[in-house]
Each structure stands twice: as structure tokens, then as C-alpha cells.
Amino acid sequence: MIRIQARVEQSTLMKIASPILAIILTLIFSSVLFSTLGKDPIQAMHVLLIAPLSDLYNIGEMFVKMGPLLLCAVGLSLCYRANLWNIGAEGQLLMGALGGGAAALALIDSTSIFALPIAILCGVVSGMVWAAFPTYLKLKFNSNLILTTIMFNYIALYLLLWAVHGPLRDPDGYGFPESALFSDAVTLPVLFEDGRIHLGIVLAIISAFAAWILLNKSHIGFQIRVFGEDEPAARYAGFNGKKLSWTVMLIAGGLAGLAGVAEVTGPIGQLIPSISPGYGYSAIIVAYLGRLHPLGALLSATFMAVLYMGGDLAQIEIGVPTAVVGMFQGVLLFFLLACDFFIRYRLTFISNQPIQE
Amino acid sequence: MDAELLSQILFSAIKTGTPLLLIALGEVICEKSGVLNLGQEGMMLMGAVVGFLAAYSSGSVGLGVLGAIIIGMFMSLIFAFLVLHLGANQVATGLALTIFGTGLSAFVGSDVVGQTIQGFQPIIIPVLSDIPFIGRILFTHDLLVYVSFALAALVSYVATKTRIGLIIKAVGENPHAANAIGIKVLKVRYLAIMFGGGMAGLSGAYMSLVYTPMWIENMTSGRGWIALALVVFASWRVGRIMLGAYLFGLASIMHLVLQGMGWSISPNLLAMLPYVATVVVMVIISADHFKEKLLAPRSLGKPFDPRQMA
Numbered sequence: 328m329i330r331i332q333a334r335v336e337q338s339t340l341m342k343i344a345s346p347i348l349a350i351i352l353t354l355i356f357s358s359v360l361f362s363t364l365g366k367d368p369i370q371a372m373h374v375l376l377i378a379p380l381s382d383l384y385n386i387g388e389m390f391v392k393m394g395p396l397l398l399c400a401v402g403l404s405l406c407y408r409a410n411l412w413n414i415g416a417e418g419q420l421l422m423g424a425l426g427g428g429a430a431a432l433a434l435i436d437s438t439s440i441f442a443l444p445i446a447i448l449c450g451v452v453s454g455m456v457w458a459a460f461p462t463y464l465k466l467k468f469n470s471n472l473i474l475t476t477i478m479f480n481y482i483a484l485y486l487l488l489w490a491v492h493g494p495l496r497d498p499d500g501y502g503f504p505e506s507a508l509f510s511d512a513v514t515l516p517v518l519f520e521d522g523r524i525h526l527g528i529v530l531a532i533i534s535a536f537a538a539w540i541l542l543n544k545s546h547i548g549f550q551i552r553v554f555g556e557d558e559p560a561a562r563y564a565g566f567n568g569k570k571l572s573w574t575v576m577l578i579a580g581g582l583a584g585l586a587g588v589a590e591v592t593g594p595i596g597q598l599i600p601s602i603s604p605g606y607g608y609s610a611i612i613v614a615y616l617g618r619l620h621p622l623g624a625l626l627s628a629t630f631m632a633v634l635y636m637g638g639d640l641a642q643i644e645i646g647v648p649t650a651v652v653g654m655f656q657g658v659l660l661f662f663l664l665a666c667d668f669f670i671r672y673r674l675t676f677i678s679n680q681p682i683q684e
Numbered sequence: 685m686d687a688e689l690l691s692q693i694l695f696s697a698i699k700t701g702t703p704l705l706l707i708a709l710g711e712v713i714c715e716k717s718g719v720l721n722l723g724q725e726g727m728m729l730m731g732a733v734v735g736f737l738a739a740y741s742s743g744s745v746g747l748g749v750l751g752a753i754i755i756g757m758f759m760s761l762i763f764a765f766l767v768l769h770l771g772a773n774q775v776a777t778g779l780a781l782t783i784f785g786t787g788l789s790a791f792v793g794s795d796v797v798g799q800t801i802q803g804f805q806p807i808i809i810p811v812l813s814d815i816p817f818i819g820r821i822l823f824t825h826d827l828l829v830y831v832s833f834a835l836a837a838l839v840s841y842v843a844t845k846t847r848i849g850l851i852i853k854a855v856g857e858n859p860h861a862a863n864a865i866g867i868k869v870l871k872v873r874y875l876a877i878m879f880g881g882g883m884a885g886l887s888g889a890y891m892s893l894v895y896t897p898m899w900i901e902n903m904t905s906g907r908g909w910i911a912l913a914l915v916v917f918a919s920w921r922v923g924r925i926m927l928g929a930y931l932f933g934l935a936s937i938m939h940l941v942l943q944g945m946g947w948s949i950s951p952n953l954l955a956m957l958p959y960v961a962t963v964v965v966m967v968i969i970s971a972d973h974f975k976e977k978l979l980a981p982r983s984l985g986k987p988f989d990p991r992q993m994a
Contacts (some may be wrong), residue, residue, distance in 0.1 A: 412775055464963070468971040471916065473722065475966060477909045478959040485959075560943060598898065650790030650901070657726075657784020661762065664772040664780060671771070681880035 332675045341670045346616045346627065349662035357651075366645055374644050379636035387522030391594050393632035394528040395420065395586035395603065399610030400617060400624040401531075401538045402579030408542070408555045409575045409618050415461060415476030416482035417607025419454040419583035420590075425487050426453025427588025428598040431513040432495060432506055442512040445523015447588050447602060455577045457483060462576040466569050480607070491598050506598035515593040518661055527589025534582055538621035583607060604635070605653070612660050631656070687817060692935070693941055694821045701933025702832050703728075703887045703895065703904075707911040708918070708925045709832075709839045710883025715915055716843065716874035718856035718983035719767065722778025725908030726785020727759045729880050731888025733793040736899040740801050749828070749889045756885020757878045761786060764877040768870050771987050782908070790901045804828060804895030811974040828890050835883075840922035856981035861925060867987050884908065906959065913962045917969050919979040928965075935961045 357375070358368035379385050399416040406413040427450025434442040461475040488504070497507040515525040542548035550571050554561040562568065590602055613631050617623030638652030706722055714721050731752035739748025763781050766772040804826040813823040843849040854862040855872045863869050887907070893897050910932060918924035940953030 362792040414779070451945050464967055468967045470963075470966045470970045471913075474909060474916075475963055477906065478913075478963045481906050481959040482956050482963075485952045485956045489950050492952060493950055608783060612783065615776065648791055648794035650787055650794060653787020654784060654791050655787070657780055657787050660776070660780035660783060661766065664766055664777055665770055667772065 330675050330677055331672050334639055334671055336671055337670050338673070341666070342618060345670065346618065346623075346663060348666045349616070349659055350630065351658045352666075353655060356662075357655055361647075363409065364647070366647065371645060371647070372639065374640050375637035376633060378640050378644075379633045386576065387519070387524045389629070389632045389636050390524050390528050392635045393628050394531040395590055395606045396610055396613050396631050396635075397531040397624060397628035398527075398534060398582045398586035398589075399607050400613035400628055401535050401621050402582035402620055403610055403614040404617065404624055405538060405542065405551060405575050405617040406579050407614060409551045409571060410555050410558065411572060411575055412473045413458070413461075413476050413579055414473055414611065415479050416579065416583045416608070416610050417603060417605065417672075418476070418480035419457045419580045419588040420603055421450040421456035421480075421483040421487050421605045422457040423450040423584025423587025424591045424598065424602045425483070425490055426450050426456075426584070428506060428509075428591045429490070429495060431509045431592055432598075434513050435507065435510050437510070438512050440512075443515070446513045446586065446592055450588020450592075451581045451584045454582070454587060455580040457584070458576045458580025462572060466572060476510060486559060487598070487602070488600055493599050495598055497597075504600050508597045509592060513592055514591060514596060516625040523594045525589065525593040527585070527593050530585065530589070534585075535621045535625045536577075547571070551575060565660065572630060585663070609635075609656055612656050615660060615663060689944065690844040691817055691820045693937070695824070696937050696940070697934040698821065698829065699825065699895070699931050699933070700936045701901045701929035703890045703929070704828050704911050704914060704928055704932055705832050705836060705905055705929035706828075706890060707884050707887035707908060708914045709835055709922065710880035710887075710930060711911055711918055712915050712918070712925060713852065713877065714840065714980055715984055716787070716856045716879035716920060717852045717873050718859060718981050718986065718988070719873050719877055720774050720778065720985040721760065721763055721781070721877060721880055722775060722912065723759065723763050723781025723785065723908075724778075724880075724884050724911055725755045725904060725906065726782035726789075727884035728785075728888040728904045728908045729789040729902070730759050730785045730927045731756045732892040732903060733888075733899055734802070735885070736867075736891030737792065737796060739893055740796055740799060745801075745804055745893050748893050749886065752885040752889030753882045754885070756881040756883070758881070758887065760877045760881025760884070763881075764874050765851065767987065768873055768877075771989055774985050774987070786902065793899045793901070796899050797901065798898060800898045801893070825883040826894050828886075828894055836922055836926050843922065844854030853981075856983055859983050863988075873988075887911075910958060910962050913966050916980075917965050919969075920981065931962065932958055 336401065351541035354372065358372060361368045379389050399420060403413060403416055404492045427446050429544070431446040434446060438632070457479060461470075461472055461479055464470045464475050479517045490506045491506060495506045499504055500507070501567040515527055518524045518526065518529070542551060550566045553564065554566065554568065554571060586606065587602065591598055595602065609631055613624055613627045616627035616630070634652055634655060638649045641647040641651060707728055711721065711724060734755040735748040735752030738751035739745045742748075759781060763777055766777045767774050806824055806826050807830070813819040815823070843852070851862070851867055851872060855867060855869050859869045888904065890950040891904055891907075896903065914925060914928045914932065918928050935958045938957050939949075939951050942949060942954065
């Protein structure tokens, strides 16, 4: 007989094994799904996971997608560690793109070396401002952070649409809802000759390490961890919850804003209506899959970027809609939550035979 | 503003508010039993796409509605299993359900994007629809709007006047006490979550079979989230949910109203209105922290593990 038994202590092994197990289960699930759709599952897996890493160009594109995912996920990891349910990375990213993009357009005739840093700074600040609204409303009026951040995502999306249809539309753009192309002085430098790997990706990786140092080696990081694990204890210790909430939310907003401005001054090169294929939402899964650990996010963002690439290739090569990626992300998070059960519980095998007297 | 225009606006506000009403009626029962399901948007999208596919392939809108309700319940069962049996975090699981539903609905609906069907037709109720002003607003709708009126009355009655309502409330307020007097807490929560799922599916079907009789990716545009705010706004009371749903409906059609009055404001700016309104309302409601704590189901969002009782 199998029985479920509570563990005395949380299993560290399962904490690490659970994401890997969840990925394996998701792959099995998707193979079955592809088979029922009449696609060869092995070919499908190849397209989804191997092909994105098959040549240098594709690997470069994978990094281009990994950058924004990682930036958002690092910020979200800090938020979730501190029990702040920020779902607003998507909106903060879009506002970063809009704010940074507006600055880039204002500096379109500039050749100064400061033009690009100014545009990036505007993007980061825009993301922070967008995170500041829900934070203020939560701390001042106790409003639900999940719902306000979601609402601000929608508001940001419509602000962006308004801007590209209205004030920031390229006057010479034949009426398309797009801004003018940014000049070279406000475009992120590309690291290698071919491909689109840009400086933003380096910043993303640096941010992951910086967040790791912040979390593990600083007093603020210590407070974040205590607040997340035992809020009454943190209050008893006299930690300032409001200040901490502000710090964490502004970091997350700034990183998401950086992701947004890096997208528009990097691979996109102008403001368009569709800047993000849901990076801010996927980053929630990236953060969880990375165990809310900044360096874990580095691994899981890479995996998620491969999946994004695979989704694009799957549409071209085996005629499966790109939307399949979104579904796999949901399945992955389900399996992860299910596997996490075994962090707190274990199965024990008990002999059915009666004990001999 | 003349009476004709006003009645047209109020008619549209009810029509636009109906999907919010349907989904919020499901969510309020779910929350009353102590479970916060943030997967509303995902379940609603699945209801919309499956309802559309079923109606599109069978030619029957009735089958579409049925399919939507079933898929909504099925989706909610995944959530129920994870949070009730595996003790998964309700917030994270609800988010997963929304992400999963958004992706899956886009995936299964990719072949029928932009196809149209013959949706529900308005049913003009004789006599009642002849009442001046009110008749036009209330009694010239399609079947699902009348169903939503009936469901609101039913949910209100069951929640406040019946034994079932009392059991749900007991489970939501104090699951340990409910368990002690022999109520099967997990069973009640399963059923409440499934009711929420079915209503979310129905609400989705309203979007794809009535409101805009077609399927478009993400066509619910955050209504599942607004409904969650609506339940808080209504302090878990059905009458207020109805009022709130129609107010949000009004906010969603304000751009049409203002355009009709000759104002020229960017449609993209006006499209923000329902979301801004949601934020404003939430700030007003939750500023009174004490009141919200008093009215919310006490075990809302907290897991109940019968294993720990033994």
C-alpha cells in the first residue's frame, strides 16, 4: 500500500528535482498531444527543442528572446520572494518600451554618445513609474496587488496603441501605426557581426548575478527572505515592510522597463503595436521554474526562450500554430505545482501483510 | 440626451455587463467556499473557443453553450485537484490556469479565427417589452441575458436562504468547524469550484456566441480579471454584483456613447476606461480595510488539509 506522509523538513532535493521532473512530464504530455494531432512526436520534439539550437543564427535569436524573459523574471523572483504578487511585468515592459521609445524619438537627430543611455534611462524610469502606481495603491489603500498590476498591464497596452496610432506615429509612415525608425545613436550596439544579439542581453545576465548578490549578500536581501518566509517574524524584528515593498517593486519595474526599452532600441528598432509576445506573463513561469532564484531564472529563461523559438519553427516546419507555446507554458506550471507537492510530502510503501504477533 | 438614446445606452450596458455578471456569479460562490480562483480568464477563454467550435461544427448554439459549460467545469477540475488535493498555492495555480487557458484556446481556435456564425437571436418578450422605456432596456435581449437574470436570482436565493448556502458559507468562514460537524469540506469546495468553472465557460460562450459571434484570440480582454475585482467591489453580495456588472458594462461602451455625442477622443484611450474604473473602484473599496476584512470569507485563499486534522 502506498501512503502519503508529511515530511518533517522540506526536501531540498525535490526543490531542485521538481522543475526538471516538470519539464520531462511536459515533454511527455506534448509528445502525446502531437501524436494525437497526427504529427510525428520525435520530429516535433526535434523542431521544438533541438532545432532552435542547431545553428549560430538560431542560437543568437534564442538569446534575443532570453534577454527580456530573464530581466522580467529576475524582478518577479524578488517580488515573489517578498510575497508581493506582482503580475505587472508585461505592462512595465510595455511602458519601458514606450517611455524609452519616446525618448529615442526625441533624440532622433542627436549624435551624442549620451543619447542611448538617456533613452535607456527613460525606459527604466518608465517601468519603475508603472510599478510605483500599484505599489502606492497597495501600501496606501490596501488594494489587491494582483488585480491592480493586471489592470495596469491593459492600461499600458492601450497607452502604447494610442501612442503609435497618434502622437508618436511616423508622419512619413503612410499611416501605418508605427513610429519612425530610431537613429543609430539610440540603437543598442550589436555584439557580433551577424545576428541580433545586443548589449541588452549582457545587461540581463548581469542583472541576474546582481540580484543574486543582493538577495544573498545584502541586508535588503536578508529582509526579503525573512519577509517571504515568516512575515510576523520580520515585523517583530522591526523590518520596514513598506520600504522593502518599494525597493523590490521598483527594482522589478526598472528591470521590466529595461527589457522593454532594450527590445525597441535593439531588435525592433522602432515603436510598433506588438512589442512583446507575452514576455511579462511568461516570466511568471520562468521565475517559478527557476525556483524564485535569480540564477535559477537564468537557466529557466534559457529553456523558455528555446521553447519560444521552437514555437516559431514549429509553425513553419510542421504547421502547428505558435500558440502551442502558451499552452505548454501553462502545462509546465501545472506539472511544477503538482511536483512541488513532494517537497512537503512523500510516498511511503507499507507492507499489506498483517504484522505477526 | 433624449430618452431613445438613453434607453439604447442602458440596453447596451446590460448586454455588455452580462458576461461579467455570469462569471462573477460563479466566482462569488467559489470565493464564499473559501477558494480564490484566479483562473477565470483562462476558463472564460476556453468556454468562448469551445462554445464557438461546438456551435460552428454542429450548427447549434445550444450545443455551443453546453460545450462551453462542460469545458469550463473541466478546466476548474484541474485547478481543484491541484489546490485541494495537492495543496498547491491558489494564486500560482490560478495564474497557471489562466496562462494554460489563454494558450490552449489560441491553439485549438487557430483554424476558426475570424469565421462567423449565426449567434443567439433577440427574443422580444411580448407585453413586457411594450412597457415604455424599461421594456426596451430589459425585455428585448437574447436568451442568455434572461438566463443571467434567472441565475442571479437563483444564486442569491441559494446563497442566502437555503441550507446549501449555509453549508458553503460555513466552509468558507471556518473549514475546521465545518469539518468537525461532519461537512465534507473538500467536496463542497470541489462543487463550488466546478460551479465557478461552468459559469466562466457560460460567460465565455456569451462572448463568442452573442456579443461578437466569432472567435478571436484573447477576445475576453481581461473580463475574467475585472470579474474578480467586481466580486470584491460587491462585497460578495449578488445584488451588488449585478449592479456592478452593468456599471462596468456602461464603462466599456462609453467610447460609443461619447462618439455618438460628437466627442472625438482616441478609441484607444477610451478603451482604458473599464480598467481604470476597476482600479479606482478597488481603491475606494479596499481603502476601508476593516470593512473588507469583515465581509470577505474568512478562509479565502487559505488551504484546508484534512490530513493535518488526523
